[in-house]
């Protein structure tokens with residue numbers, strides 16, 4: 001059985017969960033309590049020596065790093081346009097995965113951490129880091145907008161791992177008070193993806209677990 005380890009406020013964890021949900025991979029989801037330090041306990045370090053979420057344990061095969069996990073799960077599930085096999089198509093999906101993780105997610109991480117997580121864990125807010133994150137988004141959101149003006153999804157007209165990667169990075173926009181209204185194509189695409197069953201099966205909205213009874 002495939003076991004996924006994550007935390008509901010972790011964008012890389014949600015990326016992995018969304019990918020598994022889209023692929024329809026049977027799995028068990030295990031919440032790792034970062035606040036109590038469960039990710040630093042020997043039991044979890046045996047699964048992920050980096051001491052971070054997400055990670056997977058697929059019948060004794062351990063893997064960490066969300067993008068590596070998503071690509072592994074695509075291979076596990078078999079060929080599909082979601083992660084195309086054709087050289088150029090796969091290269092373009094990989095390009096968006098790197099862009100989503102290295103630029104969008106790192107910008108969002110700065111803003112989300114300081115606007116949401118830091119107050120929650122009573123840590124000082126780093127306003128300069130928020131400003132840097134906002135500047136990074138101001139540079140990169142127009143790139144996404146332009147792609148989505150041209151096509152329904154980031155790579156052509158079908159959903160791919162590229163969309164899931166970038167959607168996961170942009171999930172906490174509402175919580176982190178990031179205004180996407182200057183980017184109507186992103187707003188429309190986000191709604192289209194978030195309305196789909198595979199997304200709703202993971203969560204109706206980002207951090208739904210925080211308000212669930």
Ligand SMILES: N[C@@H](CCC(=O)N[C@@H](CS)C(=O)NCC(=O)O)C(=O)O
Pocket residue numbers: 009010011012013034039051052053054064065066067
């Ligand atoms: N590059 C990693 C990032 C993993 C990561 O930074 N996870 C954070 C949560 S989003 C974490 O576990 N933080 C706990 C810590 O650093 O102690 C991935 O894509 O999986």
